[in-house]
Amino acid sequence: MNAEARTYQKGEIPGIIAINADVCKGCDSCKRYCPTGAITGMFGAIHSIDVEKCINCGQCLINCPFGSIYETVDTVDTVIVKLQDKNVTVVGIPAPAVRVAIGEEFGMADGSLVTKEMYGAMKKAGFEILDNNFAADLTIMEEGTEFIVRARHALFGEEAHGHKVGPLPQFTSCCPAWVRYVETRYPALIPNLSSAKSPQQMAGPLAKTYGALEVWKKPPETIYTVGIMPCTAKKFEASRPEFTSAYHFLKKEGKAGSDTPYPDVDTVLTTRDIARLFKKMKIDFTKVGETDGGPLAEYTGAGTIFGNTGGVMEAAVRTAYKVLTGNELQPLEFKKVRGMKGVKSASVTLMDTKYGKEVTVNLAVVNGIHGNIEPVLESIMAGTSPYHFIEVMNCPGGCVNGGGQPIKSDGSSWLRVALPLFGWK
Amino acid sequence: MSKNQSWILKHPWSVRSFHYLLVLSFIPLAITGVVLFFKPFDQLTMNLYMRIHVVTGVILTLDAVAYFIIGFTRVIAFVKRSFSFSANDIKWFSILGGYPQKFLLRKKVAVPPMGKYNSGQKLFGICVLIGGTILIATGWGLWGFPHILPHSMAALFGTLHLVFGWLLILFLLVHIFLGIYMFDDFKAMFLHGKIPCEEAKEMAPLWVEREVVKIER
Numbered sequence: 039m040n041a042e043a044r045t046y047q048k049g050e051i052p053g054i055i056a057i058n059a060d061v062c063k064g065c066d067s068c069k070r071y072c073p074t075g076a077i078t079g080m081f082g083a084i085h086s087i088d089v090e091k092c093i094n095c096g097q098c099l100i101n102c103p104f105g106s107i108y109e110t111v112d113t114v115d116t117v118i119v120k121l122q123d124k125n126v127t128v129v130g131i132p133a134p135a136v137r138v139a140i141g142e143e144f145g146m147a148d149g150s151l152v153t154k155e156m157y158g159a160m161k162k163a164g165f166e167i168l169d170n171n172f173a174a175d176l177t178i179m180e181e182g183t184e185f186i187v188r189a190r191h192a193l194f195g196e197e198a199h200g201h202k203v204g205p206l207p208q209f210t211s212c213c214p215a216w217v218r219y220v221e222t223r224y225p226a227l228i229p230n231l232s233s234a235k236s237p238q239q240m241a242g243p244l245a246k247t248y249g250a251l252e253v254w255k256k257p258p259e260t261i262y263t264v265g266i267m268p269c270t271a272k273k274f275e276a277s278r279p280e281f282t283s284a285y286h287f288l289k290k291e292g293k294a295g296s297d298t299p300y301p302d303v304d305t306v307l308t309t310r311d312i313a314r315l316f317k318k319m320k321i322d323f324t325k326v327g328e329t330d331g332g333p334l335a336e337y338t339g340a341g342t343i344f345g346n347t348g349g350v351m352e353a354a355v356r357t358a359y360k361v362l363t364g365n366e367l368q369p370l371e372f373k374k375v376r377g378m379k380g381v382k383s384a385s386v387t388l389m390d391t392k393y394g395k396e397v398t399v400n401l402a403v404v405n406g407i408h409g410n411i412e413p414v415l416e417s418i419m420a421g422t423s424p425y426h427f428i429e430v431m432n433c434p435g436g437c438v439n440g441g442g443q444p445i446k447s448d449g450s451s452w453l454r455v456a457l458p459l460f461g462w463k
Numbered sequence: 464m465s466k467n468q469s470w471i472l473k474h475p476w477s478v479r480s481f482h483y484l485l486v487l488s489f490i491p492l493a494i495t496g497v498v499l500f501f502k503p504f505d506q507l508t509m510n511l512y513m514r515i516h517v518v519t520g521v522i523l524t525l526d527a528v529a530y531f532i533i534g535f536t537r538v539i540a541f542v543k544r545s546f547s548f549s550a551n552d553i554k555w556f557s558i559l560g561g562y563p564q565k566f567l568l569r570k571k572v573a574v575p576p577m578g579k580y581n582s583g584q585k586l587f588g589i590c591v592l593i594g595g596t597i598l599i600a601t602g603w604g605l606w607g608f609p610h611i612l613p614h615s616m617a618a619l620f621g622t623l624h625l626v627f628g629w630l631l632i633l634f635l636l637v638h639i640f641l642g643i644y645m646f647d648d649f650k651a652m653f654l655h656g657k658i659p660c661e662e663a664k665e666m667a668p669l670w671v672e673r674e675v676v677k678i679e680r
Binding site for chain 1: 499
């Protein structure tokens with residue numbers, strides 16, 4: 039591990055999160071939330087962020103009591119210009135956690151589920167919609183089946199066709215802060231990450247290929263994809279140079295329409311950003327009415343629960359169970375991986391009908407990297423980990439508590455600390 | 464202290480010792496607070512100032528809590544006096560206790576009769592009572608729990624700490640100036656606790672008339 043080495047590829051956005059020295063009081067709050075110790079500065083002195091160590095999660099930003107931490111990447115005005123350009127089709131990709139939070143920016147009750155109002159506001163602004171829940175369903179089918187391949191390889195020596203099978207335990211890979219954490223701090227464990235892209239990065243190519251050619255009937259190079267995410271690290275993820283799959287696929291097909299590679303996801307707006315965009319465009323979210331999302335806004339409950347801690351694991355277990363046994367998991371809710379505990383674990387025994395053998399799978403869900411991940415990773419490095427499949431979400435609670443979500447002026451996070459003092463549960 | 468002169472015990476030992484600790488803690492708190500506000504120095508120096516601010520803040524808290532417990536009756540009496548108002552207070556403020564006339568025009572004007580504390584001192588007392596309590600409470604919150612406080616509460620704590628900090632610093636400058644100007648009172652607070660009876664009759668006639676009892680030795 040060499041945290042001092044340059045940790046960005048060419049084209050990636052470094053330093054998405056920064057501290058305003060004029061506002062910083064040196065109170066040290068941010069350090070308590072930073073999972074990588076990227077924040078420097080002594081108590082009482084102005085703090086700053088080491089961009090090489092930062093994984094862009096934005097937890098410091100949403101938890102700074104004085105609002106001194108901000109995002110350096112703001113493309114709200116750029117997106118508005120694209121929306122007003124008749125030669126461009128702007129495709130919004132709203133994540134599961136956005137629809138339960140954006141209402142707060144417009145005075146609605148916390149946690150209001152406003153999917154159809156969100157579609158309505160997006161349509162009014164000029165977006166086409168590819169719901170990220172749809173892509174989350176794709177991700178979980180990929181991750182779930184990849185896990186089956188890895189497990190069968192480990193247990194029965196089954197080989198995959200055309201590629202090397204990764205080791206167990208398999209990590210989820212949809213959290214970009216977590217992926218960067220592994221890449222910069224535990225590169226030896228990169229093969230353990232699922233090779234499946236995150237829902238955002240599956241949605242981008244889908245929009246520029248199938249969406250452009252089959253749904254909206256537009257030239258792919260005129261499609262401008264906008265991830266609408268609860269997450270600041272998604273801005274970094276979209277800038278990764280390897281995510282130009284749509285261009286390279288279309289190039290082979292002779293349909294790229296450009297000699298310059300374009301990104302799968304052109305830009306990312308956080309929940310706060312999209313709310314600001316609606317306000318700038320004078321769209322009253324509370325009065326816009328309900329609208330359907332269109333053909334690329336169909337999804338299952340598995341995609342929906344991605345935004346919560348344990349959601350990806352629960353969805354993966356359902357998928358793996360169905361693929362291995364041919365039956366639906368009963369009951370469908372896998373409650374052992376729900377809840378706010380730092381590390382949750384569970385075992386599932388299921389029958390692999392292909393091999394006619396019962397298999398017990400040990401699962402873990404890491405709810406927040408900070409303070410939870412090190413022992414899990416160290417046990418894997420030492421070869422003593424009991425787990426086969428591990429979900430990791432950087433932010434406590436999952437994406438619903440992401441760094442791009444509305445900043446609560448009267449949040450209740452302090453209750454979690456205070457309640458044990460008074461007895462609760 | 465002349466033995467032929469009559470003296471009144473104005474500041475007993477408990478008050479004086481509370482005041483000593485208050486001086487030793489509040490002045491460093493004020494200086495370090497101003498430095499922390501402007502943040503002019505490097506990391507190590509700013510950290511040193513913050514540490515001094517925290518340590519002296521703890522001393523101030525202990526001092527206030529101890530005095531509240533040990534000198535409870537005096538605290539109650541101080542609160543009562545600070546919050547007792549009459550028409551004389553309006554008159555006193557209308558001429559600002561005669562001090563501007565004295566300092567700027569070298570002129571002595573008639574000042575309405577005052578109790579143990581004049582109207583300006585009562586206002587200062589109220590600011591110290593309320594502002595000091597707020598500074599202590601918000602200081603502890605900002606030091607120990609900013610990360611678990613609701614954001615708006617932390618921001619409110621920050622603002623209150625700043626506003627009352629500056630307010631008391633400005634009051635402190637006036638307090639130090641007038642404290643030294645009334646040198647007998649200054650000596651009483653820092654040395655023996657007593658002021659000359661004649662001066663008390665002039666500065667606080669209502670106090671002498673209504674509350675002071677002669678003790679024969």
